[in-house]
Amino acid sequence: MLTLSLVLSFLVGISIGSFLNVLVFRLGTGEKITGRSACLSCGRVLGPFELVPIFSFIFLRGRCFSCKSRLSWQYPLVELITGTLFAAILYKLAILGRVHTNELVFYWVITAILVSLAVYDLRHKILPDILNSAFIILSFAKPFVIFRESPFMLPHIASGFALSLPFFLVWYLTSGRWVGFGDVKLLLGMGFFLGIFGGIAAVIIGCWLGAIVGLTLILCSKLVKKYPLVFKSSFYSGFGSKSEIPFGPFLIFGLLMAFLFDVSIFNIVPWSGII
Numbered sequence: 001m002l003t004l005s006l007v008l009s010f011l012v013g014i015s016i017g018s019f020l021n022v023l024v025f026r027l028g029t030g031e032k033i034t035g036r037s038a039c040l041s042c043g044r045v046l047g048p049f050e051l052v053p054i055f056s057f058i059f060l061r062g063r064c065f066s067c068k069s070r071l072s073w074q075y076p077l078v079e080l081i082t083g084t085l086f087a088a089i090l091y092k093l094a095i096l097g098r099v100h101t102n103e104l105v106f107y108w109v110i111t112a113i114l115v116s117l118a119v120y121d122l123r124h125k126i127l128p129d130i131l132n133s134a135f136i137i138l139s140f141a142k143p144f145v146i147f148r149e150s151p152f153m154l155p156h157i158a159s160g161f162a163l164s165l166p167f168f169l170v171w172y173l174t175s176g177r178w179v180g181f182g183d184v185k186l187l188l189g190m191g192f193f194l195g196i197f198g199g200i201a202a203v204i205i206g207c208w209l210g211a212i213v214g215l216t217l218i219l220c221s222k223l224v225k226k227y228p229l230v231f232k233s234s235f236y237s238g239f240g241s242k243s244e245i246p247f248g249p250f251l252i253f254g255l256l257m258a259f260l261f262d263v264s265i266f267n268i269v270p271w272s273g274i275i
C-alpha cells in the first residue's frame with residue numbers, strides 16, 4: 001500500500017514539476033501560464049506525447065521531434081526532483097504515522113513553491129516576490145493548517161524574524177552586495193516554517209553546500225584558464241571569485257534537507273546541547 005502511494009506521489013510530483021517548468025519559464029514574461037507549450041526553436045506546438053514528464057525527454061533523446069534542436073536538461077531534472085521530493089514527504093509522514101491529506105497537500109504546495117524559487121533564482125539570479133510572498137504567507141499560516149503544532153504563536157513568529165534579522169543587517173550594511181533582499185525574505189519564511197533551531201541548521205547546510213559548489217566552480221575556472229586544451233568547456237570559465245552565485249537555491253536545499261530529515265542545530269553542532 002505504501003509502495004503504491006509512493007509511486008502515485010512521485011507521478012503527481014513529476015506532473016507538478018512539468019507545470020513548474022512552464023511557470024518558471026513564463027513568470028514575469030507576461031505570457032499566460034495556461035497556454036499550450038511550444039518548441040523554443042521552431043515554435044511548433046507540442047503534441048500530447050511530447051508533454052509526458054521525464055519519459056518524453058528520454059524517448060525524444062533530449063531533442064525536439066521536428067527541428068531536432070536540443071532541449072534543456074532543466075525540464076527532466078525539475079520533474080525528477082519534484083517527484084522525488086513529493087514521494088519523500090509522503091514517506092516522512094508515513095513513518096511518523098500521520099498521513100493527513102491537508103498536511104500532505106500543504107507540504108507539497110510549499111515544496112512546489114520552493115522548487116520554482118530555486119530554479120528561477122538559478123536562471124535569473126532573483127527570487128520573484130510573488131513566489132517568495134506565497135512561501136512566507138503559507139509558512140506563517142503553518143500552525144493553522146497543522147493543528148498538531150503548538151497553538152502558542154510567539155516562538156513561531158519570533159523564529160522568522162530572528163533568522164532573517166542578521167541577514168537583513170548584512171544586506172543593509174553592504175547595500176545588498178553580500179546578500180540579496182530576496183534572500184532576507186526567504187529566510188523570514190524559513191524561520192516561520194522550520195522554527196529557529198531547524199532554520200539555523202538549514203542555513204548552515206546551505207552555506208556549506210554553497211561554499212563547496214562555489215570553490216569547485218572557481219577551481220574549475222582556474223583549471224580551464226591554465227589548461228585550456230584539456231578543459232575546453234566554456235561552462236566553467238565564467239566563474240571567477242567575483243562572479244555571483246545565487247544564494248537562494250542553497251538555502252532552499254538546506255531548508256528541504258532540514259525539513260525532510262528533521263535536522264536541527266542540535267544534530268549538527270555537537271556542543272549546542274551544552275549551552
Ligand SMILES: [Zn+2]
Pocket residue numbers: 039040041042043044064065066067068069
Ligand atoms: Zn523544434
